[in-house]
Amino acid sequence: MPKLEVNLDLIRKYDVPGPRYTSYPTAPHFSEEINWDKIVPMIRSNNSDSDKPLSLYFHLPFCRSLCWFCGCTNVITQDPESSKLYLKYLRKELDLVTPLMNPKRKAVQLHFGGGSPSFLSAEEILTLGDWIHHHFPFADTYEAGVEVDPRTVTEEKMKAFASVGFNRISIGIQDLDPDVQQTIHRVQPHEMNLRTLDWARSNGIQSVNVDLIYGLPHQTTAGFEHTLDEILKMQPDRFAVFNYAHVPWLKKAQAALTPLPPERKMDLLKMTIEKLTSSGYTYIGMDHFALENDELTQAQKNKTLQRNFQGYSTHAGSDIYAFGMSSISQTDSAYWQNEKDLKQYYSLLDANHPVQRKGYILSEDDKIRHQTIMRLMCDLELDYAEMSRKLGIDFASYFAEELSSLQDMETDQLICRDKNGFKVTDTGRLLIRNIAMKFDVYLKTDKQRKYSRTV
Numbered sequence: 345m346p347k348l349e350v351n352l353d354l355i356r357k358y359d360v361p362g363p364r365y366t367s368y369p370t371a372p373h374f375s376e377e378i379n380w381d382k383i384v385p386m387i388r389s390n391n392s393d394s395d396k397p398l399s400l401y402f403h404l405p406f407c408r409s410l411c412w413f414c415g416c417t418n419v420i421t422q423d424p425e426s427s428k429l430y431l432k433y434l435r436k437e438l439d440l441v442t443p444l445m446n447p448k449r450k451a452v453q454l455h456f457g458g459g460s461p462s463f464l465s466a467e468e469i470l471t472l473g474d475w476i477h478h479h480f481p482f483a484d485t486y487e488a489g490v491e492v493d494p495r496t497v498t499e500e501k502m503k504a505f506a507s508v509g510f511n512r513i514s515i516g517i518q519d520l521d522p523d524v525q526q527t528i529h530r531v532q533p534h535e536m537n538l539r540t541l542d543w544a545r546s547n548g549i550q551s552v553n554v555d556l557i558y559g560l561p562h563q564t565t566a567g568f569e570h571t572l573d574e575i576l577k578m579q580p581d582r583f584a585v586f587n588y589a590h591v592p593w594l595k596k597a598q599a600a601l602t603p604l605p606p607e608r609k610m611d612l613l614k615m616t617i618e619k620l621t622s623s624g625y626t627y628i629g630m631d632h633f634a635l636e637n638d639e640l641t642q643a644q645k646n647k648t649l650q651r652n653f654q655g656y657s658t659h660a661g662s663d664i665y666a667f668g669m670s671s672i673s674q675t676d677s678a679y680w681q682n683e684k685d686l687k688q689y690y691s692l693l694d695a696n697h698p699v700q701r702k703g704y705i706l707s708e709d710d711k712i713r714h715q716t717i718m719r720l721m722c723d724l725e726l727d728y729a730e731m732s733r734k735l736g737i738d739f740a741s742y743f744a745e746e747l748s749s750l751q752d753m754e755t756d757q758l759i760c761r762d763k764n765g766f767k768v769t770d771t772g773r774l775l776i777r778n779i780a781m782k783f784d785v786y787l788k789t790d791k792q793r794k795y796s797r798t799v
Contacts, residue, residue: 363777374704452483469504534574
């Protein structure tokens with residue numbers, strides 16, 4: 345993909361709060377009224393004679409210290425016994441849920457997120473891996489990714505991840521500038537990152553993603569460009585360059601931070617996109633970049649890309665079954681989320697109760713809009729005839745109002761369209777959330793909910 349030029353005037357115009365669309369409807373619409381008794385029939389139906397592939401997610405919440413920018417659901421502790429106890433409860437949850445599932449369904453994806461999965465000891469990683477493989481059959485080839493913190497991972501732990509079957513790692517780096525690291529309470533010398541990369545590749549984990557964040561306090565264009573230059577030397581397969589979401593009403597630690605002014609933040613975004621796309625990376629959309637030969641890039645070209653609670657994924661058509669506190673499961677018809685409070689999560693399992701706390705059952709309109717938004721965000725185009733066939737509707741008639749509202753985006757060259765459909769332009773990739781928002785019926789009445797800004 346050639347270097348992508350960024351028009352800051354357009355970025356300013358469309359920089360408004362909006363959902364990230366890891367689901368539709370989004371998580372704020374989940375309700376405690378959708379309890380386990382209502383979800384169980386959905387699980388049974390989803391597993392009735394189904395050979396649909398599975399994507400498995402395990403939330404491992406522990407971190408040794410709090411990064412003040414973090415928006416994740418985590419538990420801060422220095423106690424190594426915490427993870428040992430947590431794994432015992434994860435096993436209880438597996439024993440409760442897996443009898444509801446079709447044992448013939450094969451897992452094509454496995455992901456450990458957190459928190460920090462590298463908080464676990466090597467022995468615990470191996471133990472959890474054994475339990476997972478005992479409960480679920482895996483496809484002959486599958487993708488297994490794990491998020492690692494260079495401050496807590498060791499060579500022994502990396503060997504354990506590889507032994508379990510992990511073939512992808514995501515290295516959390518965020519920024520190399522010492523002043524930025526001090527401010528966000530995450531001091532991480534670059535030597536740790538390089539050591540983590542060496543351990544991964546020497547243990548056969550060849551696919552590497554690097555997580556960075558733009559918009560943090562004290563970041564400068566020159567400083568962040570230096571970070572990118574140093575990370576490019578590592579030759580990662582993918583970048584995830586996240587927009588710092590300042591949501592102190594949700595994450596109290598963020599109150600200690602002052603985000604960058606919008607102008608400086610936009611300069612960082614412009615520099616990042618232009619540098620990475622001129623360095624051989626395709627801009628997938630949102631915050632993801634991948635090399636031309638990477639599976640993520642190829643999945644987008646083949647229209648098998650999927651967007652879900654783990655971001656962009658290469659396996660469209662798989663259901664997510666998630667385990668651990670706060671984790672979210674997803675099928676075509678329903679979402680359900682586990683209890684977020686660790687003590688309550690333990691208490692429910694002690695009583696042999698399911699740990700699901702809230703959920704959402706999709707209406708027919710939800711399903712249509714979900715498919716529309718997800719295909720738009722993954723394929724960067726909508727073919728009206730193909731969508732009509734896929735959804736069983738007259739797409740242009742069903743979305744007549746929404747399609748009419750795209751006129752301003754066509755004028756601003758975010759999309760190009762004709763009577764058969766429309767395609768997102770290179771500029772439109774930067775603002776794909778804004779385009780997707782046109783198809784979100786809940787935003788018309790959803791005035792009280794707070795979202796991060798789209799840029």
